[in-house]
Amino acid sequence: MNCYEHTLIVKQDKLESQSKSVIGKYEDIIKKNSGKVLKTEEWGLRILSHNIKNNKRGFYFHIKFEGTGETVKELDKAENIDQSLIRFLTVRVKKHDLKKEYFEKKEF
Amino acid sequence: MKRKKSLRNNKKNLKDKKKLNLFQKSDMKFSKSCPLSGKDAPIIDYKNIRLLKKYLSESGRILPSRVTSVSLKKQKELARSIKRARLLALI
Numbered sequence: 001m002n003c004y005e006h007t008l009i010v011k012q013d014k015l016e017s018q019s020k021s022v023i024g025k026y027e028d029i030i031k032k033n034s035g036k037v038l039k040t041e042e043w044g045l046r047i048l049s050h051n052i053k054n055n056k057r058g059f060y061f062h063i064k065f066e067g068t069g070e071t072v073k074e075l076d077k078a079e080n081i082d083q084s085l086i087r088f089l090t091v092r093v094k095k096h097d098l099k100k101e102y103f104e105k106k107e108f
Numbered sequence: 109m110k111r112k113k114s115l116r117n118n119k120k121n122l123k124d125k126k127k128l129n130l131f132q133k134s135d136m137k138f139s140k141s142c143p144l145s146g147k148d149a150p151i152i153d154y155k156n157i158r159l160l161k162k163y164l165s166e167s168g169r170i171l172p173s174r175v176t177s178v179s180l181k182k183q184k185e186l187a188r189s190i191k192r193a194r195l196l197a198l199i
Contacts, residue, residue, distance in 0.1 A: 007196055048197035049194075049197045049199055050197055052197055087196060087197070089192060089196055091154070091192065102153070102155040102157070
């Protein structure tokens with residue numbers, strides 16, 4: 001089992017409650033593919049530093065999970081098709097730091 | 109002690125010479141250790157924007173390590189995490 005950090009940006013035109021269901025969908029995918037979700041963080045609605053595909057703002061979500069390479073593969077496969085996402089990033093880390101949070105949830 | 113002396117001599121020599129180019133460091137900055145390595149150094153992470161912004165120019169470009177005196181190992185780590193943060197439009 002490896003440790004991964006996953007961040008995704010959901011488009012702003014979705015309501016916040018809808019964007020939460022998006023994150024639930026990906027948590028399920030992790031759980032189905034022999035993974036284990038340790039923590040999910042919400043960074044809230046943030047202004048993007050530069051426009052991406054005419055998007056100015058986005059909801060940020062951050063998942064810390066354990067899994068195998070297969071888990072990440074399935075996750076990427078599902079996210080590549082998803083139209084409601086702006087971007088996503090998976091990073092492998094050696095050890096999870098569950099205490100420290102760099103972002104506080106902000107409302108605009 | 110020997111080392112210190114030699115450094116001092118270096119500084120003296122530098123003062124005698126004229127600056128060759130704009131980016132040449134001033135004498136004060138000459139022997140500066142890496143701010144990111146050592147015991148209580150901050151952890152480089154793509155989420156830690158406040159730290160990463162210190163190592164960017166005003167226009168958002170990565171500053172060279174000869175200006176910031178970051179060690180080679182840490183500079184590589186820094187560049188990687190800055191690029192990750194750029195992808196997520198954090199910086």
